[in-house]
Amino acid sequence: MTEQQPVAVLGGGSFGTAVANLLAENGVPVRQWMRDPEQAEAMRVNRENPRYLKGIRLHDGVEPVNDLLATLQACDLVFVALPSSALRSVLAPHAELLRGKGLVSLTKGIEAQSFKLMSQIIEEIAPQARIGVLSGPNLAREIAEHALTATVVASEDEQLCQQVQAVLHGRTFRVYASADRFGVELGGALKNVYAIIAGMAVALGMGENTKSMLITRALAEMTRFAVSQGANPMTFLGLAGVGDLIVTCSSPKSRNYQVGHALGQGLSLEQAVNRLGEVAEGVNTLKVLKAKAQEVQVYMPLVAGLHAILFEGRTLNQVIEHLMRAEPKTDVDFISISGFN
Template structure:
């Protein structure tokens, strides 16, 4: 039995705590709200986020020092906007030799930093090659019900990714390993943009034809941007790429799809975010990806259209028309060269 801290008591942090507890580990689930931690311990439920009975192996804390004391791994599952603050606090209390794993999907606007890069900046003493990222097609609601789920963990240090694999892998939660941290983080973050678009399409009343085209061309955009930054294009064909893209674009469990759906029905962004009541990572990621695409001179028409809808009040139907009337071109333009370069 291992002692593991999970920082972030939202739906995803709670679901991953269930996986770890089912595997026989002692899980210390940290919330920044004392009342939430107390309620979890008293009721063995986290009703606001996942209304399922929690295993006995999960104990909640609101004191970060107490939560991580004596642990051999710390899993960070807070929203991307809270990563820096939590990491700054963690660097003073992390036990020697403990492995940092994160399962947060997002890119920071302005700095354009991925989550692992933010962790390195706030905790420079921790070896950057040892940071593990966990990503893949995984709705918290289904993980909590022990439905079959498959994800990938990546670290530049393969021993660390294998360690994380051993902690999480089970007969309902299968874990693969990778060394492409960049690819996993970009795939997990950028798919939220396309999920917003899929929700907008559904909210406008368009059908499966439109959504399948959006997913396919969205994958092309993600791959173009990711490879321009140095990611392995094959990663975007894996679980953290096309796998996560499909599940996030096609399910009502997806916050980003739900937010996009409301936007497509005519709701304003501020009202949508207020109604959701939970973080919609895709909104922040659109800003960051739009900036990166401009800097890298990478064409991302879907991302640009969603950016205009979110931040320039463009009518969603006009954005769709703009996409449909772009200059004609070959389908595999650019992508075929990526694959040739990969296998040359």
């Protein structure tokens, strides 16, 4: 019998570890690459990732490694679970080696200078690679604890979608396919900003009406922006759009929500981010999204309001007053676009 080829997961954080375990539970040998040799050695010996996923046993089929070159040489399918700030610098030196490989980004962020999504960066680095993204309502800890979960793999490459479904689909993890890579990836990046606002609202004791208004208006706002960038609005009605928005805006397990909650308790942004000690992509996304919305003239009052509080010295009360008293609008944008208002 021939030995099964290993699959790579890049990233030693909570999501990389949760996905590595899922793959291994399906009988797939996994090389989980992380930059810190000490972390890799400790995980190899102790079978746990105590900093990022405490209390979850690392499956025997996961081999924590720290040699990236050897990992990429050994694996044709690679899941990338790095912070958005690190993805380019980790992959770029190995561009030649990525030719023809299946590269699936799990990272939900936007590059600051270029406004590129992670799969667009991968495409720039390795145009000959087969590229996809995985996104949806996917809190790492819940996946690791086998809560019933669904996600979306999106790629123009149907075979890649099927390959990802084959290795990840399981008893507790259901993988839907989509051809809209851009929409799926954009949804995952944008929702992080609204999770910060939702966490803040909860810390401030706001009611259920407020939370519902926030989530619904966030969906309208992110869809409006996505359409301006050429995305399909229907994708935002799926798991990677409204699905991910709901979980991230409702769960104290979300790191973006936690940052917002800490801000609502009166911590500064720096204090909130330091206390978290993990990646909260929404903070950087907020900055680049505010600038982009201004550049392309898309109305994003929630993004502008949070930006005003965090970076322009406005008080929360000033922003709330401004948002609530703003010019009345129609409910669903696409109704007015069709001329029914």
